[in-house]
Amino acid sequence: MTSAPLAMRRDVTQPLNPAPELLSADAAGGITEISMPMTTPGGGRTWLVTNAEEIRRVLGDPDTFSNVLRLPSGGPGGDASPTGPGSLLGLDPPEHTRLRGLLTSEFSARRVAGLRPAVEQIAQSVLSRFRHDDRADLVAQFAQPVPAIVIAELLGVPSTDRDEFCRRSGIAIDTRLAPLARAHNRAEMQSYMGDLVSRLRREPGTGLLGDLVRRHGEELTDAELVAMGNLLLLAGHETTSSLIGQSVLLLLERPSDRQVMLRDQASTAKGVEDLLRFLTVFHFSLPRTVRRDVVIAGTAVSSGDRVLCSFPVANRDPHRYQPVEFLPSRAPAPHLAFGHGIHYCLGAPLARLEMQIVLPALFATFPEIRLDAQDGVTFRDGSLTFGVETLPVALR
Numbered sequence: 460m461t462s463a464p465l466a467m468r469r470d471v472t473q474p475l476n477p478a479p480e481l482l483s484a485d486a487a488g489g490i491t492e493i494s495m496p497m498t499t500p501g502g503g504r505t506w507l508v509t510n511a512e513e514i515r516r517v518l519g520d521p522d523t524f525s526n527v528l529r530l531p532s533g534g535p536g537g538d539a540s541p542t543g544p545g546s547l548l549g550l551d552p553p554e555h556t557r558l559r560g561l562l563t564s565e566f567s568a569r570r571v572a573g574l575r576p577a578v579e580q581i582a583q584s585v586l587s588r589f590r591h592d593d594r595a596d597l598v599a600q601f602a603q604p605v606p607a608i609v610i611a612e613l614l615g616v617p618s619t620d621r622d623e624f625c626r627r628s629g630i631a632i633d634t635r636l637a638p639l640a641r642a643h644n645r646a647e648m649q650s651y652m653g654d655l656v657s658r659l660r661r662e663p664g665t666g667l668l669g670d671l672v673r674r675h676g677e678e679l680t681d682a683e684l685v686a687m688g689n690l691l692l693l694a695g696h697e698t699t700s701s702l703i704g705q706s707v708l709l710l711l712e713r714p715s716d717r718q719v720m721l722r723d724q725a726s727t728a729k730g731v732e733d734l735l736r737f738l739t740v741f742h743f744s745l746p747r748t749v750r751r752d753v754v755i756a757g758t759a760v761s762s763g764d765r766v767l768c769s770f771p772v773a774n775r776d777p778h779r780y781q782p783v784e785f786l787p788s789r790a791p792a793p794h795l796a797f798g799h800g801i802h803y804c805l806g807a808p809l810a811r812l813e814m815q816i817v818l819p820a821l822f823a824t825f826p827e828i829r830l831d832a833q834d835g836v837t838f839r840d841g842s843l844t845f846g847v848e849t850l851p852v853a854l855r
C-alpha cells in the first residue's frame with residue numbers, strides 16, 4: 460500500500476471543527492445538525508452548512524445571519540473576536556459598513572499592485588538569509604517571516620521597529636507555544652499597535668495606517684485604528700503563512716505539478732487559485748447567528764440558532780470539482796477560500812500577489828530543494844488555519 464503524500468494526509472473532505480464524529484448526519488446534503496453539547500446562549504441549535512450555494516446564501520444575507528456573536532454574558536461577541544474588540548470580523552452593518560468602507564478605500568487595487576516590488580524584494584531578502592545553507596525549516600525561515608514583513612510594510616511600521624514587530628508576530632502565531640504565551644504576546648502586540656497609532660497621529664508616514672490617520676483621523680478613534688492594525692496583522696499573517704507552508708509542501712511532493720504551475724506567470728496565477736481552493740487553510744467553520752426563521756437546504760432553522768459554514772467541505776465538493784484534488788491547470792473555478800459577502804477577505808489581492816511571488820522565487824533559488832526527512836514535517840490544526848508547523852528541507 461502506498462502512503463498518501465504528506466500534504467494530503469489531512470482528510471479535509473471531513474468537516475473540521477467540530478470533529479466529524481460529532482456530526483449527526485452525512486454532510487453531503489448541504490446542512491446537518493451538530494449533535495454535540497453546543498447550544499447557543501438562548502438554547503438554540505447549531506447547524507453545519509456544507510454546500511457552497513447555501514454558504515453563499517448565508518454569508519450574502521447579513522440581515523438574516525448576523526456576525527455578532529451573542530455571548531452567554533449577554534454582551535456582543537465582537538469583543539471575543541480573535542482579532543480584538545471592534546474588529547470588522549465581529550461587526551454587522553451599519554458599523555461594519557462604515558469601518559470597512561474606510562479601510563477598502565485605503566486597500567485599493569492600486570496600493571496592492573504598488574506593493575509588488577516591495578514583496579519581491581522582501582522574498583529575496585528573506586531567501587538570502589539562508590541562501591548558502593544546506594538545510595532549512597521553511598516555516599520558521601520563510602513562510603512565517605515573509606507575510607509578517609509584508610504587513611509591516613503595508614501598515615507603515617517604521618523600519619527601526621520591523622525586526623521586533625516580526626519577532627512578536629511570529630510568536631503570536633506559533634502554535635508550538637503554550638496558549639498563554641501566545642495570548643500574552645498578542646496582548647503586547649495590541650499595546651504596540653496602540654503606541655504606533657499615537658506616533659502616527661503625530662507623524663503619519665506613508666503606510667496604510669498613516670494614510671487612514673491623515674484622511675480619516677477625526678472620524679476614527681484610537682481603539683478603531685488599533686483594531687484595524689491588529690486585524691490586518693492577524694488576518695493576514697497566519698493565513699498567508701499557512702498557505703505558503705502547505706503549498707510548498709504540496710509542490711515538493713509533486714514535482715510534475717510544480718513544473719506545470721511555475722512555467723510562467725499566468726500558470727502560476729492559475730495554480731495559486733487551485734491551491735487556495737484545495738488547501739482551504741482557513742478551515743475554521745465560520746459562525747453566524749440566525750435572526751429570523753429560515754429554510755436552509757430544505758431544513759427549517761430557527762431564529763436564535765447558529766450556523767457554521769464549512770469552507771473545506773464546500774471547496775472539495777466532488778460534484779463541483781473533478782478531480783477534487785489539486786490541478787494546477789484547472790480552468791478558473793469559483794471557490795470559498797476567501798469567504799463571501801460583506802466580510803469577503805479584504806486582503807485577497809495581497810494574498811494572491813504574495814503567493815504568485817514567493818513560490819517561483821523559492822523554487823528558482825533552490826532548484827534541488829527536497830524534503831529533508833518526511834518524519835520531520837509536523838502539522839498544526841488547533842488554530843483558525845490549518846498548516847505545517849515545521850517543514851525541514853535539504854536545499855542542495
Ligand code: HEM
Pocket residue numbers: 547548549559610690691692694695696698699702740741745795796797798799801802803804805806807809810
Ligand atoms: C476576512 C481568508 C489573507 C485581511 C477573511 C475571511 C476569510 C479570509 C475566509 C472571511 C471571514 C468572515 O466572513 O467572517 C483569508 C485567507 C488568506 C487571507 C485564506 C490568505 C491565504 C489576508 C490578508 C489580509 C487579510 C493578507 C490583509 C493583510 C482580511 C480582513 C478580513 C478578512 C481585513 C475581514 C473583512 C471583513 O470582516 O469585512 N479572510 N485571508 N486576509 N481578511 Fe483574509
